[in-house]
Amino acid sequence: MSLVSDTKNITVGLVNEFKTFVAKGNVSVIIGAAFGDIVKSMVKDVITPLIGMVGGKPDFSSIHLGPILIGNFINAVVSFLILAAVVFFVLVKPMNHLMTKLKKAEVPPPTPSTPEDVLLLREIRDALKSK
Numbered sequence: 001m002s003l004v005s006d007t008k009n010i011t012v013g014l015v016n017e018f019k020t021f022v023a024k025g026n027v028s029v030i031i032g033a034a035f036g037d038i039v040k041s042m043v044k045d046v047i048t049p050l051i052g053m054v055g056g057k058p059d060f061s062s063i064h065l066g067p068i069l070i071g072n073f074i075n076a077v078v079s080f081l082i083l084a085a086v087v088f089f090v091l092v093k094p095m096n097h098l099m100t101k102l103k104k105a106e107v108p109p110p111t112p113s114t115p116e117d118v119l120l121l122r123e124i125r126d127a128l129k130s131k
Helices: 002-023 025-034 036-053 071-103 115-131
Strands: none
Touching: 002 071, 036 071
């Protein structure tokens, strides 16, 4: 039961992070530009054939809504979502994990000690209260 709830929490967390990532268009443009060829190749040569093996050829271009070629739009949306998922799970998620590990490794600054004059004033205050 604990494993199921842990898996569910991890999945919900990943989905929420992915939604946040997709909503930040500027981040995905920068990452997409930097790793564009690698990501496009992974989507075209690895992910799309895997989807094709599971559910047939992922092509919606034959779908028409009257004169409107809605299938081409659906193809573009599916391609974008696959590309965004690859970028998120292959680049962003590991980088965030690495950054979290690096932040944990940082040593917090030591807490400053109380100055002597403050200690002396506290002693005087306590002595006056006791009289």
